[in-house]
Amino acid sequence: QVQLQESGPGLVKPSQTLSLTCNVSGASITSGGYYWSWFRQLPGKGLEFIGYVYFTGSTYYNPSLKSRVTMSVDTSKNQFSLKLTSATAADTAVYYCARYPRIISSGLDFWGQGTLVAVSS
Amino acid sequence: DIQMTQSPSSLSASVGDRVTITCRASQSISIYLNWYQQKPGTAPKLLISAASSLQSGVPSRFSGSGSGTDFTLTISSLQPEDFATYFCQQSYSTPWTFGQGTKVEI
Numbered sequence: 001q002v003q004l005q006e007s008g009p010g011l012v013k014p015s016q017t018l019s020l021t022c023n024v025s026g027a028s029i030t031s032g033g034y035y036w037s038w039f040r041q042l043p044g045k046g047l048e049f050i051g052y053v054y055f056t057g058s059t060y061y062n063p064s065l066k067s068r069v070t071m072s073v074d075t076s077k078n079q080f081s082l083k084l085t086s087a088t089a090a091d092t093a094v095y096y097c098a099r100y101p102r103i104i105s106s107g108l109d110f111w112g113q114g115t116l117v118a119v120s121s
Numbered sequence: 122d123i124q125m126t127q128s129p130s131s132l133s134a135s136v137g138d139r140v141t142i143t144c145r146a147s148q149s150i151s152i153y154l155n156w157y158q159q160k161p162g163t164a165p166k167l168l169i170s171a172a173s174s175l176q177s178g179v180p181s182r183f184s185g186s187g188s189g190t191d192f193t194l195t196i197s198s199l200q201p202e203d204f205a206t207y208f209c210q211q212s213y214s215t216p217w218t219f220g221q222g223t224k225v226e227i
Contacts, residue, residue, distance in 0.1 A: 108167060
């Protein structure tokens with residue numbers, strides 16, 4: 001069974017960089033065929049797509065966050081990462097990683113449990 | 122970006138009720154619409170992809186329909202475990218976008 005697990009600091013100071021890692025088990029990131037994605041859910045709100053990374057390292061970022069986002073993949077550890085620079089209180093959210101099969105008719109089939117990141121001094 | 126609008130934002134229902142949730146896209150997305158269920162404190166769960174394709178293990182009381190800009194999620198007979206928030210999401214074009222959610226309450 002495919003499992004994803006987010007990890008990283010639960011508290012980030014304003015202006016610092018929010019860094020999260022998603023560890024994947026039960027599937028190999030290098031098998032291809034999937035976009036490894038990040039989302040966030042602001043308190044009491046809907047879901048926002050942040051971007052995705054392919055195992056080759058190619059990326060797509062939501063234009064609304066593009067200037068602050070970097071995603072990468074570590075194939076040796078079977079994990080992928082998110083960095084969001086210049087964090088503000090508006091970035092306080094539950095962050096999820098998820099897998100998206102590279103087929104337009106697919107949905108996000110496996111998700112991590114989510115991790116709450118608060119941006120506060 | 123494609124805007125996704127769900128209605129209603131919340132609804133009250135009873136066990137055994139037929140429940141319908143609608144999702145409208147700001148432009149045509151063909152059939153590339155997915156539905157998710159989310160319970161408090163947990164990640165979203167994919168129920169239906171490509172407007173009407175039921176995911177493995179999802180009860181048959183869930184069904185989806187629609188194409189173009191208008192889509193529907195139907196729960197034919199609401200069960201206690203179905204009380205949750207439901208989101209639609211378009212996979213037609215990036216950035217992928219979600220509806221604001223519909224909370225199904227008792």
